[in-house]
Amino acid sequence: MNRPSITWKLYIAAFYLFLFAPLFVVAIFAFNASPFPSPPWRGFTLEWFTGSGAVFGKPGVLVDPIWLESIGNSFKVAIPVALLAVLLGTVNAWVLERAEFRGKTFVAMMMLWPLVIPGVVLGISILAFFSRVTNGLEDWLQTDLDFLRPGLPLVVLGQLSFILTIATLIIAARLRKFDRALEEAAFDLGASRARVLRTVTLPFLSPALIGAGLVALLMSFENFNTTLMLVGSEAPLPIAMYGQMREGASPAINAVSLLLMLGVGGIASVFALTSKAER
């Protein structure tokens, strides 16, 4: 098995071609001077990034308020999701790794559960539940609680429901590797509990905290299924893209995708670097 056959090697090569072909065509056609993202090649242009719309009738991504707004919406969701996931994930990791109480295995099982629920079902269940809660509260308080209606805050909650599991697992895995003797040593050398946490435990956890934050950011940015069910009038990027793709999009969508790939590639390499530093 150590000397791979030529067929095997060819298969590997074909596989990687297959893997990258779709991304490659998306990137290429972002620069095609044509109103549609299809062959033939009509020349190189940056019109779909920065064009004002004078040439093809539709503006480029970086000047089109629709695209810019949806990118902004994605950030409005992703940043709170990432921050909450890291913060609450750390507390959850503590519960899993440090706390001792009856029913802990049950809680640990429950924390894994969101991973086996289809995203669409998570979306509708949260939609239905919050709608009932909001109706109840509004009748009771006689005020409007629009933030609990479909919209970005509800999308944050919906994405958090399963991203929190991922963040918890990443942080708990790191916490499990922590040698408790380090905390005892710091305490023994005269540090207060708060100082031990600040100078020893958190620095040890920091690669996992950064990693969990980045993963949460990426997952939030690309989540589609759960978001689709909870979104209101302000569409995050994947929802806006979906709408455009159903209608038959202009190459502006390729331009947006290319920017997304570059952004994701950047974040992924930061993540790869931090996880390498972890080892």
Add this chain to the structure above:
Amino acid sequence: MASSTDLDIVNVTKRFGSHAAVDDVSFSVAPGEFFSILGPSGCGKTTLMRMIAGFEHPTSGDIRIRGQSMIGVPANKRPVNMVFQSLALFPMMSVGENVAYGLTCRGVSRAEADERASRMLERVGLKGFGSRRVTALSGGQRQRVAIARCLVLEPTLVLLDEPLGALDLKLREHMKIELKQLQGTFNTTFAYITHDQSEALVMSDRIAVMNQGRFEQVGSPRELYHNPATPFVASFVGETNRLQGEAAAASNGTIAVRLPSGAVVQGQGKGAAKALAFVRPEAVALAQDPASLSNLPNRFEGRVSAVLFDGAASSLLIDTTGFEQPVRAVLPQAGPLAGIQVGAPVHVGWTADAMKVFAA
């Protein structure tokens, strides 16, 4: 009140549920002393040490440091520092930051802490290592950093929890000597716990042998080796031949023990219906001519069943008439028997003094 001892343990008991991990232990450690607690794993020595450090709390009894009771004093407020089994060097800090850590916790300014840390590193032979990562150090160097990190705080007492356990054999031998020398130069009181009798014997001024939560005997390495107080100490400290039998007649301070085969050995100590007798391999005299052993009260003949060659520590296993187990005897490599082969007949003998008898 000035105290003449650095550490006093007074009737300390620690129970986990109904199990007493440490059972009514008392001892004192004098300033500058190297005190070891020796025992098999699970004997309670780690629990005892963690109570002194402040990570566990005694169920009853008192722990005093320089006369001050430590009950209710948290670990970070005790004048005691610990070298952990895993060393527990902070991987996220440099060597210098590790050593300065305790000082900065005390509110010593950054500059002064760094200064004192680098002076301490110099004293332990790690001059200029301050900015290295701890992961870039060798096993012996890490050991010294762990000790420097404690000593820089000038604690009354340094606790060492089997710190040599993770080292390989050669380095361990080397570190034994180095630790002893370090303790001498700093003249700090060390309390050392180990399951390795050789570490304890080489380094300590006094050793407490611990078994099942209790101290069996406290004394100098020589006392423990030559005058064990209990059968446990006799078999745990050093190599020994162990014989089981019943006490027969006693006269003139010697006691006779009859082995199940009917053979009788002469020893010193006390026996009851059931008795245990111990003799060290180096106390067993070997001869090919029985006449040269004629002045010894214990004389037996046997046949070499195995030659355990180990340089100066070589020994023989001898199947001896009347004994259930082969007798182990040191084989001097300079003597006439140095070249003896398996199967050769040989005579063994020892004095009554060399044989310790205990009631079983």
Add this chain to the structure above:
Amino acid sequence: MIAKQASRLTLFLLLAPAILWLGLLIVLPHVEILVLSFSERVAPRVYAFGFGNYLEFFTEPLYWRTFARTAFMSILVTALTLVLAFPIALYIARVAQGRLKAMLLLLCLLPFWVSELVRTLGWMILLRETGVISYALRSMGVASQPVELLYNDGAVILGLVYGGLLFMIVPLANALESLEPAVVEAGYDLGGSRWTVLRRIVIPHAMPGIVAGCIIVFMLTVGNFATPVLLGGKNGLWFTEQIYAQFITRFNWPQGAAFGMLLLLLSSAIVWLGLRLTGQSLGTTLKQA
């Protein structure tokens, strides 16, 4: 006593986020759709308990056919993904060394960090009537007319397999990685052929990874929405689409909730069955991934 109370308080504070999260975002919402799925509209704005939504599912052929089709195609996709991914995982885990290995794994990961929508867009540009493949076939003279490769089952399966590959390769490679080379060598040494060694040693060892990969791919496939809708068009017919239609387009929440429960049931049943048949536990399976 005070210390005991303090530690109980700490425990409670630590548990509070988990309780809020699991309670408000997972458990109660699921109770809500369960209740909702058993309610029927008897008059405008008046609902009563009943099995109507589930009866509707079984009596309307479109619904249960879509459901069965989704389940069947998901199993097919999972099997295809496993077959395609195995040689890759084996190569990454056991043949490639050092930097090549890290590279291959990283290259596998990269496309999957990009949004599903972008990947689907790529396939649309490749497959559609005016797309790259059709254009290439015409320029090479193989086809005389534009060829529509989109909006059929093949395109849906292709897109879903593509989307599942990573989630199969990573657990497989992890499981294969842990197989000691000496064990494989012993297999050959004792006279095993390539095939026997693969079947008797490599595959049984990789079983936890195979189960983990299959479960994850199946769950993702069954719950997928964008790929079948965009690549299959009108012929996509995926069950998630029915849920979406009931909830968002028709605003018939009780019917949508019943469909949601059915999808959850299908997904959980297959996960449970997979674990049962292979004797694995959920926790260790998820850790494999």
